[in-house]
Amino acid sequence: MTLPAPNLDDRTFQQLVDDAKRFIADRCPTWTNHNVSDPGITLVETFAWMTDLMLYRLNRVPERNYLRFLDLVGVRLFPPVAARAEVSFRLSAPQDATVRIPKGTVVSTRRTATEPAIEFTTMADLDVVPARSVRVGSVIDGQTWRDHTEELGLGTGFACFDQHPKPGDALYIGFDRPAPSLIVLLRFACTVSGHGIDPDNPPLRWEAWDGERWRRCPQEQDTTNGLNTSGVIELHLPRGHAVRDIGGRSAAWVRCRVVERRGVRGYRDSPKIVSVTGVAVGGDVDAVHGAQVPGEVLGHAEGVAGQAFTLSQAPVPTTSDPIVVEVGAARRAPGDAPEALPEPAPELEWTVWEAVESFAASGPADRHVTVDPTSGEIRFGPLVRLADGTVRTFGAVPAKGATVRVRPYQTGGGRDGNVVARSLNTLRTSIPYVAAVYNREPATGGQDGETVEEARVRGPLTLRHRDRAVTTEDYEILARQAAPEIARARCVVDESGENAGVVRVLLVPRVADVAADGQLDPTGLLVSDRTGEAVRRYLDARRVIGVRLVVEPPIYLGFTVAARVRATATAAPEQVRDEALRLLHRRLHPVTGGPDGTGWPFGRAVTIGDIHGVLQAVPGVAYLEEVRLYRANPIARANSPAAEQRPVRTERIDVPANGLVIGFEHQVDVIR
16 A cells, blocks of 8 residues: 555644633633634634644645655656647649648637637648549459540440459549649549449449559549449548559559448449549648747857756647757857957857757767756756766756757647547638648547646656566556557567567557447557657667567457347337447447456457347347357458458457457347
């Protein structure tokens, strides 16, 4: 158990009043009126109240000492984490020249009478190039190429797939140049001929070549009813869209492929297309919650050790680029005395000072600073008196009069940035030809900064591992410290094989349930390269020498549940179905599921009994008629066409120690 905190003075207000009344009998016997209406008793109660406040402050001293001790051992409050979102910029019309959306463009939510605007800043330049379609063709049976470029606009139309379409048949549209991260508008003129499908759910998938493989393209809209009527299709192309040679024709290709999905009807006849044109009408770029602060001058050095400066805006979120501190000294001409400065205004020579966690390993000549992203304090190395009486500076000291500045940095972060889809719809700076801006998906990853109470809980853990990774628990704690946007961290050690002894740190990011039933996008469980590299560097500096370290996501094993349940006589089947789907996704969720609500345990299998337990807990379910469990991988199906296989029925899905399960596309039929 934890050591009990001492109560330095445990007297209460009433005890203080009673003690004072007893002293009155000894010190002033003539005072006999001790009723609350007596003015003297009122004064006694007033001073007792003031003394009670002093005792309360006195008992706060151990807590303050505890916090100061945590500060001495290096425990600092974690800064907030900024939410990220992909923002789409849409042009008013296709342009003949490149339209650039510069880095630092600010978009926000709409300001209301009760809610302020939440700002996001783009993190890279976006060039909307005038890409246009120049070639059209199709591939039959996965190998036969047909070029339809010359048939466009003739009025007869051409079959974009085989006469009886099969999975793998594809329509190819080639652009004259790559359109990375752009939105392309495909305008079709079609005839109704692709019979047999559901127009609202056609068995098609749009993909684009990114230089290495075909990546799936999210659809903004589709008004063609499965290529059966004239209309438009809007696609969001991947960042690596590139040129490829297909059928002896070189172009930046986009293709529409026939796929087979469970429960989706296929084509009996191929659709016919009269004409198709494609143009770029916008683009996507990543944006981060917060404002971009231009470089600022912090002040001038006094030539003494331990000088501190403070940023004008804080905190700085952990997901932003590191703060770069520069010190500018006057450039001396050859032959000038050290104290001589060129006139009239000296030209400054800027040097970058490295940000370190502490000055413990800094020498007198090392240009080191410490940066506290929570408070915005930037401090230079201190001067310390050693045991032999000598003094030493830990870190170099800027020359007197030198100018200290920082490069542009970002401020902001917090849970407020986790805005819903389509809410970032206001462009704060006017850009020519840009007509609209929006975020297709909700912004995720925003976390508030650490509170003092949370730091008090973390303090003993910090002292336990002493900022060194020795045990598996140390790796897990340090991984979460390196990236607060991580929801779960798991450390496993390979015990056999050629990788025996390898320490694997598995990272699961925080994800937001978008759908009402709790279903999530499987690709959202993959940690970004930026976060993974930050965790790897952080752990690499703290691991034991000789340990082989690997930072990676878990092995995700997907499963699908198909169930038929009987509802009670008074239950609404639609409500029972919705609640059953919600519980299936929630209880078996990799982040919020499991027995304790902290995520489905790593390495724990999923059995048909687990599914029975979840469904039987649904209100309105009388009994279960049939429950099936299928093994399938949603991430592989999304990224690799070869992985599109029928789900395999099973009674149990075994999970390795470095594995985690994820459920998707559950189906529940409710019988009244």
